[in-house]
Amino acid sequence: MLELMMLTGTVVYSITTNFPFSSWGEALFLTLQTIAICxxxxxxxxxTVKGIAFLACYAMLLLALLSPLTPLAVVTLLQASNVPAVVVGKLLQAATNYHNGRTGQLSAITVFMLFGGSLARIFSSVQETGDPLMAGVFVVSSLCNGLIAAQVLFYWNAKPPHKQKKEQ
Structure with missing residues (x-):
């Protein structure tokens, strides 16, 4: 649900501020995928009935957010809420990695692609929208993804701790 909220915030903010589709289209498709998964x-x-009710409620919420009745400040706040959500999510992952002394089953390829993608999104957001809030979300995301990428490199050869057998 948190991911759906973040994606919805990006889509609604982008539509409301008339950004080009190329700057936010992936968020729309990720939103549709997340709704389908839910x-x-x-x-x-x-x-199934609960699922249909969820779809109906989400559609009504989306219509309300996209309507002229919703103030731009609310839409902007929804987009700005992506920053703490990204920070909390990524720092929880980084703290878990640090506590475990390894990154576990975390895919190095995925981590580096997320890091590179968030760096690229800074550039594309600045070029296509010129919006500091959109770019700021990707700056924060890049910093957090960079931390996890650094952990992947640091813990590259870390082995899981051996469990000692208890003597009876």
């Missing part, structure tokens, strides 16, 4: 989780739990 529905399917409920459906396969045998809660």
């Amino acid at each position: 529905f399917l989780v409920m459906h396969y739990r045998g809660e």
Whole structure:
């Protein structure tokens, strides 16, 4: 749900501020994928009616956010809330890596692609939108992704701790 909120904030903010589709289109497709996953989780739990209600509520919320009745300040706040969400999510991952002394099953390729992608998004956001809030989200994301990428390099050859057998 947190990811859906972040993606929705980006889509609504981008539509409201008339940014070109190329600067936010991936957020729309990720939003659609996330909504589909949410529905399917409920459906396969045998809660299809609950899933349909979720879809209807989300659609009404989206319509309300995109309507002229919603002040720009609310939409901007929704977009700005991405910053603490990114920071908390990534720092929790970094803290877990530090506590474990390794990155576990974390995919190095994925981490480096996320880092490179967030760096590229800084440039594209500045070029396509000129919006400091959009670029700022990607600056913060790049810093956090860079921290996790550094941990992947630092803990590259770290082995999981050996569990000692208890003598009885």
